Amino acid sequence: MRRLLTALCLVAAALPAAAQTPRNTAVLMREIDADRYDPVRSTARSAGEVIYMMSDTLVSMDWDMQTIRPGLAQSWEVSPDGKTYTFHLRTDVTFCDGRPMVADDVVYTIKRWIDPETRSPVAWRAGKVKDIRATDAHTVVYELEEPFSELLAQLTLFFASVVDRNTVERLGANFGVQGFNGTGPYCWESWTPRQDLVLTRHPTYAWGPPIFENRGPAQIERIIWRVVPEATARLAALQTGAADATQYIPNVALDQLRRVPSVTVTTQPNYLWDFYMAFKVDKPFVSDATARRAMAMAINKPALVRAVWFGHAQPAVNIINPVALDYDAASDALVPGFDPPGAMKLLDEAGWVLGSDGVRVKDGVRASFLTYGINTLENQRQSEIMQQALRRIGVEMRIQFFDATVAWGRMATQEFGAVFLSYPYFSAGDALSLYFPSTQRPSPNRMNWNDPQTDAWLAQARSATDPAVRATALANVQRQLAEANVWITTAREQLFVGASNRVTGARAHGLYGVGLYKALDLRVVR
Amino acid sequence: MSGGVTSAAISARPSVLRLVFRDIAAAAAASFLILMVLAAALAPWIAPVDPYETDLMSVMSPPGGDYLLGTDGQGRDMFSRLLFGLRVTLLMGVAALVVGGIIGVAIGLIAAHWRWLDGVLMRLMDVMLSFPAILFGLALAAIFGPGLVAVVIALSVATVPLMARIARSTALVVMAQDYIEAARATGMGSFRLIRRHLAPNCVAPLLVFATLRLGQVILLGSALSFLGLGAQAPTAELGAMAAQGRTFLFFAPHIAVIPSLAIFGIVLACNVLGDALRDALDPKLRP
Numbered sequence: 001m002r003r004l005l006t007a008l009c010l011v012a013a014a015l016p017a018a019a020q021t022p023r024n025t026a027v028l029m030r031e032i033d034a035d036r037y038d039p040v041r042s043t044a045r046s047a048g049e050v051i052y053m054m055s056d057t058l059v060s061m062d063w064d065m066q067t068i069r070p071g072l073a074q075s076w077e078v079s080p081d082g083k084t085y086t087f088h089l090r091t092d093v094t095f096c097d098g099r100p101m102v103a104d105d106v107v108y109t110i111k112r113w114i115d116p117e118t119r120s121p122v123a124w125r126a127g128k129v130k131d132i133r134a135t136d137a138h139t140v141v142y143e144l145e146e147p148f149s150e151l152l153a154q155l156t157l158f159f160a161s162v163v164d165r166n167t168v169e170r171l172g173a174n175f176g177v178q179g180f181n182g183t184g185p186y187c188w189e190s191w192t193p194r195q196d197l198v199l200t201r202h203p204t205y206a207w208g209p210p211i212f213e214n215r216g217p218a219q220i221e222r223i224i225w226r227v228v229p230e231a232t233a234r235l236a237a238l239q240t241g242a243a244d245a246t247q248y249i250p251n252v253a254l255d256q257l258r259r260v261p262s263v264t265v266t267t268q269p270n271y272l273w274d275f276y277m278a279f280k281v282d283k284p285f286v287s288d289a290t291a292r293r294a295m296a297m298a299i300n301k302p303a304l305v306r307a308v309w310f311g312h313a314q315p316a317v318n319i320i321n322p323v324a325l326d327y328d329a330a331s332d333a334l335v336p337g338f339d340p341p342g343a344m345k346l347l348d349e350a351g352w353v354l355g356s357d358g359v360r361v362k363d364g365v366r367a368s369f370l371t372y373g374i375n376t377l378e379n380q381r382q383s384e385i386m387q388q389a390l391r392r393i394g395v396e397m398r399i400q401f402f403d404a405t406v407a408w409g410r411m412a413t414q415e416f417g418a419v420f421l422s423y424p425y426f427s428a429g430d431a432l433s434l435y436f437p438s439t440q441r442p443s444p445n446r447m448n449w450n451d452p453q454t455d456a457w458l459a460q461a462r463s464a465t466d467p468a469v470r471a472t473a474l475a476n477v478q479r480q481l482a483e484a485n486v487w488i489t490t491a492r493e494q495l496f497v498g499a500s501n502r503v504t505g506a507r508a509h510g511l512y513g514v515g516l517y518k519a520l521d522l523r524v525v526r
Numbered sequence: 527m528s529g530g531v532t533s534a535a536i537s538a539r540p541s542v543l544r545l546v547f548r549d550i551a552a553a554a555a556a557s558f559l560i561l562m563v564l565a566a567a568l569a570p571w572i573a574p575v576d577p578y579e580t581d582l583m584s585v586m587s588p589p590g591g592d593y594l595l596g597t598d599g600q601g602r603d604m605f606s607r608l609l610f611g612l613r614v615t616l617l618m619g620v621a622a623l624v625v626g627g628i629i630g631v632a633i634g635l636i637a638a639h640w641r642w643l644d645g646v647l648m649r650l651m652d653v654m655l656s657f658p659a660i661l662f663g664l665a666l667a668a669i670f671g672p673g674l675v676a677v678v679i680a681l682s683v684a685t686v687p688l689m690a691r692i693a694r695s696t697a698l699v700v701m702a703q704d705y706i707e708a709a710r711a712t713g714m715g716s717f718r719l720i721r722r723h724l725a726p727n728c729v730a731p732l733l734v735f736a737t738l739r740l741g742q743v744i745l746l747g748s749a750l751s752f753l754g755l756g757a758q759a760p761t762a763e764l765g766a767m768a769a770q771g772r773t774f775l776f777f778a779p780h781i782a783v784i785p786s787l788a789i790f791g792i793v794l795a796c797n798v799l800g801d802a803l804r805d806a807l808d809p810k811l812r813p
Contacts, residue, residue: 232773232775232776250773252586252777253776253777300582303583306582307582307585307600307601375754381599384600384759385580385582385600385601387760388578388579388600389580391578399759399760400671401759
C-alpha cells in the first residue's frame with residue numbers, strides 16, 4: 001500500500017501539470033463547491049469555509065469549541081435578565097473596498113438575516129429578536145424578546161457574518177455569486193463554480209480572533225479554493241505539493257498520509273460532526289418504538305464505525321457527543337447495546353412474526369422501510385452494513401440515495417421512513433433545538449417528532465439564564481429521545497487537516513465543520 | 527470417382543461452428559463466455575457465502591486467505607459478489623440486446639420490404655442514432671429513478687437503430703434475389719415472405735453484429751451502473767462494484783480491479799467471437 005502511495009506520488013511529481021504554485025499563493029482543496037456565498041442563504045460547510053475567510057462575526061470561537069472570544073466586537077455586556085446584549089465594536093475595521101465598518105453595518109446584517117423576506121433557513125439561530133440598534137457608531141444593542149442562552153455561540157457561526165450593505169443592494173440576488181464585500185482577512189477576487197474560488201489578502205486586516213498567533217493581515221497574498229472531487233487526486237496533489245492543504249482526506253488514507261514526510265496532519269479533539277439515521281416516527285413499522293429499539297440493538301456500532309471510518313471516528317451512543325456542552329452521560333445508559341438475539345426476542349414479543357421471505361409482519365404491516373440520504377461514501381458503506389444487520393433480525397431496509405443537489409429537497413418530503421444524515425453542532429442545545437422542536441417539522445425535524453413535553457423543555461433550556469437549569473432541561477430531552485430510540489447515532493467523526501510542507505500553520509479548527517477557519521497563521525515557507 | 531469429388535466438396539465446406547472453433551482465439555473466447563454464463567447461472571450453488579453477508583472484522587482483505595478473491599469495503603466476499611454480479615450484468619446485457627434486437631430487426635425488415643416506409647423509418651433511426659446512450663440513460667434515471675429497468679430501456683433504445691440499419695441493408699440485398707421474385711410470383715403474402723424467406727436469409731450478419739453488440743451493451747450498461755444509474759445497493763453488479771472500489775483503488779485495488787477485469791474479459795470475448803463468426807459466415811473469406 002505504501003509503495004502504491006509512493007508510486008502515485010512519483011507519477012504525479014513527474015507530470016508537468018504539477019507546476020509550482022507561486023510563492024505568494026496557497027491552494028486549498030475541497031470536495032464540493034457551494035451554490036452561493038451569501039452567509040444567510042447557505043447552510044453548506046463548503047460555503048462556510050470561504051465565508052469565514054472573507055468576513056467576520058461579532059464574536060469568535062476558541063479552539064475548545066466552548067469559549068467565546070472577541071471578533072468585530074472587542075467587548076460586550078449582557079443584562080441581568082439575559083435579554084439585552086451590548087456589543088462594543090472595534091474602531092479600526094474596514095471592508096474590503098476600504099469603507100470603515102460601523103455599528104449600522106452590524107444592524108443591517110442581523111436585520112437582513114432575520115427578515116422573513118430573506119427566508120434564511122437559519123434565522124432561528126439569531127434568537128427571538130425584539131430590536132437591534134446602533135446607539136453610536138461603534139455600539140450595537142441586541143435586544144431579545146426572551147433570553148437565549150446560546151446567542152453568543154450562535155453569533156460565531158458564519159451566518160452572522162457582517163456584510164456591506166452597498167454591495168448587497170448593488171448585486172441583489174447575485175450577492176455571493178458575482179461578488180462579496182466583507183471585513184475578513186481575504187477578499188473575493190473571482191469564482192469559477194465547481195472549479196476555483198480565488199481570494200486576495202485584505203492588506204489592512206488587524207482584527208482577527210485572538211486565538212491566532214498572527215495579529216496582523218494574512219500572510220499569504222492569494223488563496224485559491226480548488227474543487228477536487230476525486231479523493232485520490234486530492235491525496236496525490238497534497239503529497240506532491242501541487243496543492244497545500246485540505247480537510248477532505250478519505251479515512252482509509254489517513255494512516256499512510258501521516259507517514260508521508262512531506263505532509264503534516266493536524267486534528268481537533270473538540271470536533272463535533274455526527275452521523276445518524278433518524279426514523280420518521282409516524283410512518284408504518286418505524287412508528288413502533290419497540291421495533292426502533294430492536295433495530296438499535298441489531299447494529300454493532302463499534303464494528304461498523306471501525307469498518308467504515310477505519311478507526312478514525314468514535315462509535316456514538318446517544319444523540320449528543322460527550323465533548324459537547326450540556327451532554328448528559330446518564331442518557332447514554334438508556335440506549336440499548338448490541339444484542340441481536342435480544343432484538344429478535346423483542347420483536348417476537350411485540351408480535352412481529354417472521355414471514356417466509358425473511359421479513360417480519362404484524363397485522364398486515366411488513367417490517368420494511370425506505371431510507372433516504374445523500375450519496376456519499378460513508379453513507380453508502382454504513383447503510384449497506386446496517387441493511388444486512390437488520391436483515392438478520394427480519395427487518396427490510398430499502399436504501400435510496402441522491403446526489404447532494406436533489407437530496408435536500410427529497411429529504412424534506414414525507415416519502416421515507418428513515419434518513420441518513422450528518423451534521424455539525426457545538427452544544428446539546430444547538431443540536432436538539434435544531435432537530436426536535438415540533439415547529440421545525442418537516443425539515444430539519446424530519447423525524448416528525450411532535451411532543452409538547454420536548455417543546456417545553458427546549459423552550460426552558462433556550463431561555464434559561466442559569467446554566468444548571470438549562471443543563472437539566474436538555475438532559476431531560478436527551479433521556480426522552482434515548483428511550484424513544486428516535487435516532488441511531490452511528491459515528492462521531494474527527495477532523496483532520498492535511499498540509500503540504502510548503503506551508504505551516506494549518507491548524508484544524510472545526511467550527512461548523514470548517515477546518516481552517518480564518519487561516520491567519522497559514523504561511524508559505526518554501 | 528464421383529464419390530471422391532463429393533467428399534472433397536463436403537470437406538471444403540465445413541460447418542460454421544467448426545470454422546469458428548478452428549480459430550484458437552475464438553475457441554478460447556467462446557469457452558470463456560460459456561464459463562461466465564455457467565458461473566452466473568449457477569451462482570447460488572457455487573458461491574461460498576451469501577453475497578450480502580458483511581464480515582466487519584475483515585473489511586477490504588486482499589485475495590487469498592479466508593476469502594478467495596478478498597472482501598470489499600463492507601467486508602462482503604468478492605468471489606460470491608462477482609458470481610452474482612455476473613448474473614445481473616449478463617442478464618442486463620442480454621435483455622437489452624433481445625428487446626433492442628427484436629424491435630430493430632422488425633423495423634429494418636419493414637423498411638426493406640415496404641419501400642415507401644423506408645425514408646420515414648430510417649430518418650427516425652438516424653435521430654435515435656444521434657442521441658448518446660449515456661445521456662439517454664441519465665434522462666431516464668432522472669424521470670423514473672435509477673434502477674436496472676431504466677438501464678435496460680436505455681440500452682435497448684441505443685441498440686434499436688443499429689440493428690435496424692444492419693437488418694435493412696441485408697434485407698435489401700436479399701430482396702433483389704431471384705428466389706424472392708419467385709416467391710412473390712407464387713402469390714406469397716408479405717408477412718409470410720418476410721418470415722419464410724427474408725428473415726432467415728438475413729440471420730448471418732445480424733448474428734455477427736449481435737455478438738459484437740453484446741460486448742458493447744455490457745460495457746455501456748456497466749458504465750451506467752458505474753455512474754450510479756443502474757443497479758442500486760446492495761445489488762451486486764460488475765459496474766457498480768467497480769464504482770464502489772474506485773475510492774480504494776490505491777489501498778485495496780482488488781475491489782475495483784476484479785469486476786473491471788471481468789467486464790474486460792467478457793467484452794473482449796464477445797468481440798473476438800463476433801469477428802470469428804463474421805469470418806466464418808462470409809463466403810469470400812472461406813478457404
